[in-house]
Amino acid sequence: MATWRFWRRAGETSLSAAASLRAVVPSSGMERPRDALRPVDTMDGLIWVDPSGTIRVNNPRGIPGKYPVMVVPDSPYLQVSLNGTPITGEVVVEETDYIHVRTVVEPPEARAEVEVSEDGMEARLSVTYRPGARRALAPSTPANLLVLRPLVARIEPPRITMAQVRRELARTGVVAGLVPTRRIESWLANGDPGDWVVARGTAPRGGAGTLEILRPESLDGPWVVEAGTIIGRRIPDPARPGLTVRGEPLPAPPIRPAAAVQMGAGVGLMTHNTHLVAQRSGYVVADAHIIDVVRVEEIDEVGPAASALLVDGDLRVTGNVRGRRVVVSGNLIVGGSIEDADVVVGGGIEVAGDAARSVVSMGIGRYAQQQARKHIGRVVDGLYDLELTIEQLETEAGRALGPHMAAILPQIVSAKFGDTLESRSWLDDALLWPGLVWDREAIDAIRQLSRYLSADELARDETLEILLGVRGQLEIAAEGTVVCELPMGRNLVETRIGAFRQGRLDAQSAVVQLRSAHASYLEAEALLVEEEVVGGFARIGHRFKSRQLGSKERPETSVQILAKDGRIETELAFPGVAVAADSGRHVVEAMQVGLAWPPLKGGEEG
Amino acid sequence: MHDEMRPTGQGNRIGTDGSEDDSVVRTLIVDDSRETRQVLTTLATSAGAHVTGQAASAEEALAWLERYDCDLVMTDYQMPGMRGVQLVEAIKSRRPTIRVALISILDDHDLETGARRAGADWVLSKPVSLDLLEEMVRSAKSHGSRLTRGLADTLGGGA
Numbered sequence: 001m002a003t004w005r006f007w008r009r010a011g012e013t014s015l016s017a018a019a020s021l022r023a024v025v026p027s028s029g030m031e032r033p034r035d036a037l038r039p040v041d042t043m044d045g046l047i048w049v050d051p052s053g054t055i056r057v058n059n060p061r062g063i064p065g066k067y068p069v070m071v072v073p074d075s076p077y078l079q080v081s082l083n084g085t086p087i088t089g090e091v092v093v094e095e096t097d098y099i100h101v102r103t104v105v106e107p108p109e110a111r112a113e114v115e116v117s118e119d120g121m122e123a124r125l126s127v128t129y130r131p132g133a134r135r136a137l138a139p140s141t142p143a144n145l146l147v148l149r150p151l152v153a154r155i156e157p158p159r160i161t162m163a164q165v166r167r168e169l170a171r172t173g174v175v176a177g178l179v180p181t182r183r184i185e186s187w188l189a190n191g192d193p194g195d196w197v198v199a200r201g202t203a204p205r206g207g208a209g210t211l212e213i214l215r216p217e218s219l220d221g222p223w224v225v226e227a228g229t230i231i232g233r234r235i236p237d238p239a240r241p242g243l244t245v246r247g248e249p250l251p252a253p254p255i256r257p258a259a260a261v262q263m264g265a266g267v268g269l270m271t272h273n274t275h276l277v278a279q280r281s282g283y284v285v286a287d288a289h290i291i292d293v294v295r296v297e298e299i300d301e302v303g304p305a306a307s308a309l310l311v312d313g314d315l316r317v318t319g320n321v322r323g324r325r326v327v328v329s330g331n332l333i334v335g336g337s338i339e340d341a342d343v344v345v346g347g348g349i350e351v352a353g354d355a356a357r358s359v360v361s362m363g364i365g366r367y368a369q370q371q372a373r374k375h376i377g378r379v380v381d382g383l384y385d386l387e388l389t390i391e392q393l394e395t396e397a398g399r400a401l402g403p404h405m406a407a408i409l410p411q412i413v414s415a416k417f418g419d420t421l422e423s424r425s426w427l428d429d430a431l432l433w434p435g436l437v438w439d440r441e442a443i444d445a446i447r448q449l450s451r452y453l454s455a456d457e458l459a460r461d462e463t464l465e466i467l468l469g470v471r472g473q474l475e476i477a478a479e480g481t482v483v484c485e486l487p488m489g490r491n492l493v494e495t496r497i498g499a500f501r502q503g504r505l506d507a508q509s510a511v512v513q514l515r516s517a518h519a520s521y522l523e524a525e526a527l528l529v530e531e532e533v534v535g536g537f538a539r540i541g542h543r544f545k546s547r548q549l550g551s552k553e554r555p556e557t558s559v560q561i562l563a564k565d566g567r568i569e570t571e572l573a574f575p576g577v578a579v580a581a582d583s584g585r586h587v588v589e590a591m592q593v594g595l596a597w598p599p600l601k602g603g604e605e606g
Numbered sequence: 607m608h609d610e611m612r613p614t615g616q617g618n619r620i621g622t623d624g625s626e627d628d629s630v631v632r633t634l635i636v637d638d639s640r641e642t643r644q645v646l647t648t649l650a651t652s653a654g655a656h657v658t659g660q661a662a663s664a665e666e667a668l669a670w671l672e673r674y675d676c677d678l679v680m681t682d683y684q685m686p687g688m689r690g691v692q693l694v695e696a697i698k699s700r701r702p703t704i705r706v707a708l709i710s711i712l713d714d715h716d717l718e719t720g721a722r723r724a725g726a727d728w729v730l731s732k733p734v735s736l737d738l739l740e741e742m743v744r745s746a747k748s749h750g751s752r753l754t755r756g757l758a759d760t761l762g763g764g765a
Binding site: 359374377378381382384385386388389391392393396412416417418419420502503504506518519520521523534535536537538539555556557558559560576578580585587 | 629630637639640641642644645648649652654711712713731732733734735736740744747749750751752753
C-alpha cells in the first residue's frame, strides 16, 4: 500500500485547500486508497474527510481498538444524517454507516428602502447590505475523533442599482424634488450602506416685498414733498405655493405686510400696491419703523378761544399761544410764550419764551387714555348718582314720576350734574383729536351719552333707561384700552421751554429741558434745569438736575426720583428743599453746595 | 385777610335753580408757602376739584370756615402758629363732614399716626402725585342722591 502524505499549506482554510491537496496527490493513475494510513501501533478506528469532502470511516482493527467518533455541531447551516436520520452531537460510526452531509448556503442581502416624512417634505433612502456564506467540509487527517468544522466562504451581496432605487421611489410615491441621479449613483457606487435624503419638498412662501425710498440723493435736510408725490417703490416678491415630495401642492400663506415698517396716515399704496405715495404735503419721515408724511402748519398767534385748536402734524407758532387748548399730534414749536393754555403734543415741544399758568402734556396717546378713563369714571359715577337721585325724588313725591319725568330730568341734570356734563364735553371733544384711534365700542357709548344727555333727549320718557344702559357700556369700555395713538412718523424736536411758572408739566416718558421752574408741578422721565427750581413739586423718573434748588426765601421745594437707580443733582440747595428716592428722604436744613442724591454726597454747608 | 382767602372767582358753583351744584368738590388749600398753595391749586383743579379758598395759616383757615363751606381741606403740617394736626382736630370737631388731607414735606410714621388719630382722612408726603389727588377728590365727592330739599320741594310741587 502506498504511503500518502496529506498536508495543508499554512494559513489555507478555504475550499481551495481541497484543490491544492489533490494537486499533490501523485497522478499515478491509481485510485485513492480506501484505507487511510494509520500508525501501526493503533488499533482504533479512524474517521476523516477526504479531498472530495466525503466522510470516510475505518473500523477498529480489533479489541482493544475503539470505533471512531464524529461530533456534529448544532448549526442551521450544516445538516448531517446518519443512515437517513438527522444527527447532532457526538455519535459513534462504523464503515457501513451512510453519512450524508449537506451544507446550507446563507444568501447575501441588499436592501433599499425609501421613507417619506410625515409632512411629505423629505424622502430618505436607506441602503443596507448583509453578506452571505457558503460552507464546505475541509479535508482532514484520519483520527479517532472528527469534529465537523465546515469552512466558511463569504458571498458578497450584489450592489443596489439605480433601477432598484427608482422602483422603491415609485412604490412610495416620491415624484418631486429628487436629488440628481448621478448623486444617488455615486452613493451606490461605493457599495457601502448608508442613509441619504433623496428628495426634498418645496415649502410655500408668502408674498412680501422690499421698499425702496426715493429720496433725492443730493438732498440735505428735511425732504419736503407735495401731496401725490411718489416717495417709495415697493418691489414685490410674489407668493409661491409649495410642493411635497409626492407632488401634492401646498397653498401659499396669505400675504404679510412688510415686516416692522408701518405706514403713517400721510402715505398710501397705489398702483397695485407698488407705489408709496404722499397723501398730504409735508416732510417725509422714513426710518426702520415707520414711513410717513407729516404736515407742518404755521400760524402767527394762537389767541383765546373756547374751542380747541387741533393740528394733525407739526405746528409752528411764530408768536404766542394764549388762553386756548392746543392739541398737536406732532411737534409744537413756539417762537413766543405760552400763557393760560392747555397744550397736548404727540411729539416734542420747543418754546423760545416762557410757559405761565399753563398745562403742558406730552405723549398724546398716553395722555388721552388717562384722561378718557378719568372722565368716563366721572360720567359713570354721575349716572349712578342720577339713578339714586330719581329714586329719592320718587320716594319723596310719594309716587312714580311717570309723565313728569320728562320735565324734571333736564332740570336735575343741569342743576346737579355739572361734573358729568363737563366730562361728557371733554369726551366729545377728544373724539376729534388728531393722531388717535378710539375703541369702537367706546365711541358708540360716548356718542350715545352725548345724544341722550342733551336737553332735548332728556325730556323724553325713555331717556333715563337708555342712559343707564350707556353707563354699563362705558364701564365695560373703560376696563380696556379706550384710545391709543395712531402710528405716526416724527422728527422729534428736543423739548425745551424757558421759565415754567405756576403750571403743570406732564412729560412722563420724555426728557425735558427748562431754563427755570417756579411753583409748578413737574413730571418727566428726566428733567434738566439750567438755573433754578423754586417751590413746587417734581416727580422725575430717572434724572433730575438743576443748578439751584429752592431759594433763600425758603419756599418748600420737593423733588422725588422714582427709579431705584435714579439721581438728583444740584449745585446749590436751600433750606426748605426735600429730596426723596427709594432709599429715603432728606430735608435740607442748612444751605448745601454740591448735593447729589442718592447716596447723599457733598452737602458742605454754605 | 388775604385776597386768596376769599372764595375764588368762580365761587361755589351754582345750579340753574339757585341751589349749589353738589357735583363739585369745594376745596380749601392751607399752606404757609405761597408756591405750595399755587401748586396744590393747580393740582386740585387738574384733579377735578374746585378750589374755593386758600389760607396761609391754620388760624386763617378756621376763620374762613366760619364764613364759607367746603368739602375738602388740604393742609400743610408745619406752619407757624397752630400746626396742621391741630387744625385737623379743630375741623373734625366743628365740621365732621369735611374731608381733610394732611400734606407734609416729612415722611414720619409718628406724624402719620398723630394725624390719623386727629381724624385726618389722608396723610401724604410732598411731592404729592396727581393720581393720588384724583383718587382723593373722587373719594371726597359725596356719592348718592344729589337731591337737596329745595330742589325736591320745587320739583315735587311741579310734579
